[in-house]
Amino acid sequence: MNFAIIGCGYMAKSHAAAIDRIPEAKLAAVCDKDESAMEQYKEYGAKAYTNYNAMLADDEVDAVCICTPASYHTVLVEQAAAAKKHIVLEQPMALALDETERIVEVCRENAVKLTIVHPYRFRPVVKELRKIIDAGMLGKISHASTRINLNRNRDFCAEAMSRGTKLHEAGGLMGQAIDYLDLFLWFLGEPEQVFSIAETGISNIEADAVAAGIIRFESGALGTIEMSTAVYYRNFEESITIFGEKGTVKIGGPNALSFEHFDVQHLSETETERILEIVKSDPWGIPGHEQTISDLIQSVKDNREPLVSGEDGKRALELVLAFYESARNNSPIGMRRGVLL
């Protein structure tokens, strides 16, 4: 499958490297409004376009990776789907719920596959935890917590005009916490009610740089989130902990790639060691972008939904938007199967 990338900034590099590693994929073209941003893709033999429609008219291109700021995602998806290109879309999928609905709909109408990049789902530690939850080994889940305390407020936002702005990307809940909120949904199911406080705090960005939130899931489990992108000087922690009646498991450590705590009642010592060893021996595994793109190719071959679908991207965004609405109104927000109440 021949891929093109639109938006040749920071994330585009991961897409290009992933495409390069996949034997049945090739980077055929790149597009950016800034010509100089495309220079580095010459090494892949990719054609450079400053005009998106001209790139979409290129018959060699079968699929497009959309890596622009989120404010442009909807219109770029509409054009790519109309040109019958399959789509790999960076998160956040869009900035508003109606846009996510439009994205899913236009891909369905044009019979093109759409996958959203939530690369943490493919990490070995996350996959192992998911297997344990699926097997019911934690029993009924009482609560879960995620802590994302990073430093993103100075050089990171200065590098690109769009970062930290409400217009193009929103703040830390949207940009940095969304992958962990996606994991919350993947592990714990549908949220029923949320409450949050989100502020700029000590940061120099326009949008939220510190937030605290609570979720009640339909299962009865509670979730808490602590997020900051303005931690002094450097990243501090990323973690997610699940507390069940038959076990407690914490994913943490640098980049949240390891089990920091692992107590599962019905796993023998040998089985526990085997799982810990799988994660320890290869903490990153195959990069998430590579697995996302490989899965898109396979989903076209099998004519099935990609593993991370447009609906998944929409659910994660919905949760972020509910947090923002709760913070704005200083009140809890009810959620029922895709509807903010």
Ligand SMILES: NC(=O)c1ccc[n+]([C@@H]2O[C@H](COP(=O)([O-])OP(=O)(O)OC[C@H]3O[C@@H](n4cnc5c(N)ncnc54)[C@H](O)[C@@H]3O)[C@@H](O)[C@H]2O)c1
């Ligand atoms: N940077 C990160 O750590 C990170 C992590 C996860 C997800 N993402 C997501 O990836 C996406 C891209 O983020 P980034 O940090 O790589 O952005 P970036 O600002 O580094 O790069 C964006 C690129 O898109 C180009 N561009 C913008 N509008 C365009 C248009 N209409 N047509 C053509 N080119 C256009 C810009 O010139 C720039 O080169 C965003 O949705 C972001 O939320 C970023």
